[in-house]
Amino acid sequence: MMKPLLRCTLLFFAAVSVLLLSGCQVHFIAAYDPVLDNGLTQLQQSTEQFLGTLDAEAGLPEASWTDNQSFYTQSDATLRTLITRAQSEPKSAIIVQELQLLEKSYTDLMNLHQTMGDKGLSHVMIVDSRAALENSYKSIFTLELALQSRLNTAATPAPAATAPALSP
Amino acid sequence: MGSIDISALAESMLAAAKAPLGNLWATAAPFAKEQFINIGQTIASIGEQVVAGQLTEAQAALELDMQKNAAETALLTVKGMSEIAAESAVNGALGAVAAAVNTALGFTLISL
Numbered sequence: 043m044m045k046p047l048l049r050c051t052l053l054f055f056a057a058v059s060v061l062l063l064s065g066c067q068v069h070f071i072a073a074y075d076p077v078l079d080n081g082l083t084q085l086q087q088s089t090e091q092f093l094g095t096l097d098a099e100a101g102l103p104e105a106s107w108t109d110n111q112s113f114y115t116q117s118d119a120t121l122r123t124l125i126t127r128a129q130s131e132p133k134s135a136i137i138v139q140e141l142q143l144l145e146k147s148y149t150d151l152m153n154l155h156q157t158m159g160d161k162g163l164s165h166v167m168i169v170d171s172r173a174a175l176e177n178s179y180k181s182i183f184t185l186e187l188a189l190q191s192r193l194n195t196a197a198t199p200a201p202a203a204t205a206p207a208l209s210p
Numbered sequence: 211m212g213s214i215d216i217s218a219l220a221e222s223m224l225a226a227a228k229a230p231l232g233n234l235w236a237t238a239a240p241f242a243k244e245q246f247i248n249i250g251q252t253i254a255s256i257g258e259q260v261v262a263g264q265l266t267e268a269q270a271a272l273e274l275d276m277q278k279n280a281a282e283t284a285l286l287t288v289k290g291m292s293e294i295a296a297e298s299a300v301n302g303a304l305g306a307v308a309a310a311v312n313t314a315l316g317f318t319l320i321s322l
Contacts, residue, residue, distance in 0.1 A: 136289060177280035
């Protein structure tokens, strides 16, 4: 089996070769996408509002599964749209997987709501579900922020090189 | 039923995540630890609710799945951040010699 140091060295030189051939920066992961970031921010905001309203209406007919199905239809449509957008971006496998996991969590929340029927979600169910969704969003936004920082760093003019000129 | 030790739960998750992350562990540990503690607290709460009869086992399974999705998302973020770090290292190394190479050649071979 190849030693880690040798593997890293080969990977580095492979990356350097690609860079020299293309004459630009190397990218191992997709670029920051502000549309995706905004779409997720809006979805989280509408979800927080939805859960807050459900919590306030716990036990009332307004909190029933029947009266709230449209939220799940809308959030699923939003997530599917964002997933399709992310899939069209090169090297976006990690982001796509994160969005697919978020979609699974929304499906779990929908199924949980459905099991409660007319009673709607209980307070503790809302607290637990909100915690899971917020943790997922936090992870996704942490990565988005890192991608955004990379963008800002790349846009900043590089300082003058301090290395001596190579002899011709 | 005994109470669930949240710290032990989070430590177990951290230990399981440590090996696959290898050298990236030091960078990833603070973010992963915070996320796993949050997730561990919710898992403990789910268990208590089942015991108290506030959740059925089927409902608990759905809530647990949401926690698993959150944990997996945290690890994916760590992986993504490590890729950005590797990318930055390569670009930084090339950036350090770009001016010298371009000057020596008389044209821009490396444009960063």
